[in-house]
Amino acid sequence: MNDEYNHSSLKRGPVAHDVRDQIVIAATEHFSRYGYGKTTVSDLAKSIGFSKAYIYKFFSSKQAIGESICTNCLGGIEADVRKAIEDVDQAPEKLRRMFKEIVQASFRLFSQDQKLYEIAASAAAERWQATIQYEQNIKALLQEILREGRQAGDFERKTPLDEMTAAIYLVMRPYMNPLMLQYNFDVIEEAPVQLSNLVLRSLAP
Amino acid sequence: MNDEYNHSSLKRGPVAHDVRDQIVIAATEHFSRYGYGKTTVSDLAKSIGFSKAYIYKFFSSKQAIGESICTNCLGGIEADVRKAIEDVDQAPEKLRRMFKEIVQASFRLFSQDQKLYEIAASAAAERWQATIQYEQNIKALLQEILREGRQAGDFERKTPLDEMTAAIYLVMRPYMNPLMLQYNFDVIEEAPVQLSNLVLRSLAP
Numbered sequence: 069m070n071d072e073y074n075h076s077s078l079k080r081g082p083v084a085h086d087v088r089d090q091i092v093i094a095a096t097e098h099f100s101r102y103g104y105g106k107t108t109v110s111d112l113a114k115s116i117g118f119s120k121a122y123i124y125k126f127f128s129s130k131q132a133i134g135e136s137i138c139t140n141c142l143g144g145i146e147a148d149v150r151k152a153i154e155d156v157d158q159a160p161e162k163l164r165r166m167f168k169e170i171v172q173a174s175f176r177l178f179s180q181d182q183k184l185y186e187i188a189a190s191a192a193a194e195r196w197q198a199t200i201q202y203e204q205n206i207k208a209l210l211q212e213i214l215r216e217g218r219q220a221g222d223f224e225r226k227t228p229l230d231e232m233t234a235a236i237y238l239v240m241r242p243y244m245n246p247l248m249l250q251y252n253f254d255v256i257e258e259a260p261v262q263l264s265n266l267v268l269r270s271l272a273p
Numbered sequence: 274m275n276d277e278y279n280h281s282s283l284k285r286g287p288v289a290h291d292v293r294d295q296i297v298i299a300a301t302e303h304f305s306r307y308g309y310g311k312t313t314v315s316d317l318a319k320s321i322g323f324s325k326a327y328i329y330k331f332f333s334s335k336q337a338i339g340e341s342i343c344t345n346c347l348g349g350i351e352a353d354v355r356k357a358i359e360d361v362d363q364a365p366e367k368l369r370r371m372f373k374e375i376v377q378a379s380f381r382l383f384s385q386d387q388k389l390y391e392i393a394a395s396a397a398a399e400r401w402q403a404t405i406q407y408e409q410n411i412k413a414l415l416q417e418i419l420r421e422g423r424q425a426g427d428f429e430r431k432t433p434l435d436e437m438t439a440a441i442y443l444v445m446r447p448y449m450n451p452l453m454l455q456y457n458f459d460v461i462e463e464a465p466v467q468l469s470n471l472v473l474r475s476l477a478p
Binding site: 224238245247259 | 437439440441443444446447452456463468474475
């Protein structure tokens, strides 16, 4: 599951795994204090108390560390979204909650921590693997809800499922992508409600 | 029509009007070469060959000049959009063309001229009057099309017209606002088509 594993050719047992986690935790702390852009791996090594060479045993680059942090953050949002819909039976309500929670969770994360926002923004701008994976997961979750709603007769079945998914994903995208989300803070409350209503009208059988 | 008129208390005849236009044209040229952010009114005055005091007779600030430039640019987009739908009879097709043209015209303007983009981005970020007016005009045009479609029986009439307008406007917004548009360049072709389809499904009677 953790994509950053590809970045190192080391064979790792549980100990190495712990060191990786340790580096990621320390790096998150360090970046969120001093920023991601300006920090070098040397700075980071110094602050953690590891040698630069030792860090490079686990991560091939600063971006590889950033990817791990990003995977954690975006994984957190995804977990919040899944949690928000787990007890809901009806697909239309799932869709509403999904949209609402994705906006709220993204907003919480990125507005709480400006420096973390900086990493997520780099990830989104440079299309890091962590971002691509996250987008695919959210799209898959969306499609799952649409499929459920179709089977239950809540949603129309004429429009190809892929087309439906892609279009609704485009509606959600400006509220997920941190680079765009920052320009939507003024509509953060009403947008998910109004857009869910519109999307649900478009899904009516 | 020209909102910048509020910024000066001068009574102006046709000559003054010409001088204002002259300043705006020269400033557009100057900003698009040297950028908006870094240029001062002094720089601008020097390059046009007017005194700073003379420019201040017509514009209260650099932003006031920027507002005029912005009003011209956004007015240009609006004119393109109106032209794109003028010969169309059916409201659904008008909506499609409106969405397509707003994306295309914004893209043309902002990708052709990076420096002009810089002014529009400042305008959007700081909510200049030119931006607010433009958004209102586009919303009004959208509402007009929706009203037409309702009257012709092409669109449903249950949803309050204001709610319908606000939601569709939210769908279009990420492709109008230059700050968000820059992150949508990768979907500039398919997004207006897919989103128009979704919006039209939501409008089905």
